[in-house]
Amino acid sequence: MTAQTITLREYQKFTNTTAVYPDAGKNNIPALMYAGLGLASEAGECANYIKKVYRDGDTPELRQKIADELGDILYYASHTAEILGLDIQELLEKNQKKLLSRKERGVLKGSGDNR
Numbered sequence: 001m002t003a004q005t006i007t008l009r010e011y012q013k014f015t016n017t018t019a020v021y022p023d024a025g026k027n028n029i030p031a032l033m034y035a036g037l038g039l040a041s042e043a044g045e046c047a048n049y050i051k052k053v054y055r056d057g058d059t060p061e062l063r064q065k066i067a068d069e070l071g072d073i074l075y076y077a078s079h080t081a082e083i084l085g086l087d088i089q090e091l092l093e094k095n096q097k098k099l100l101s102r103k104e105r106g107v108l109k110g111s112g113d114n115r
Helices: 008-018 029-056 060-084 088-105
Strands: none
Touching: 008 060, 008 088, 029 060, 060 088
């Protein structure tokens, strides 16, 4: 099977075909825990490579490692959404609306969810 251009929704469904862990496909709490921990660990790996760029300097190799980890982050984010019965496309659209609203209101900076 070769990679092809797919939509976000298709990719989200695709994650079910490569999920190999206890409770895969059950969309229960253990599956959610696995996906959530996978997401956190991949984000940590990405952060580690970014740290190395800061410490050691920017290289094409480090950028590629960051890109690879970003792909893994997208996988686990998509699979987590799938487990929760959420639509990844709708999540992105909702997040875009939120950010555009914050931009229009001049509250992109700052902290807190209710800006």
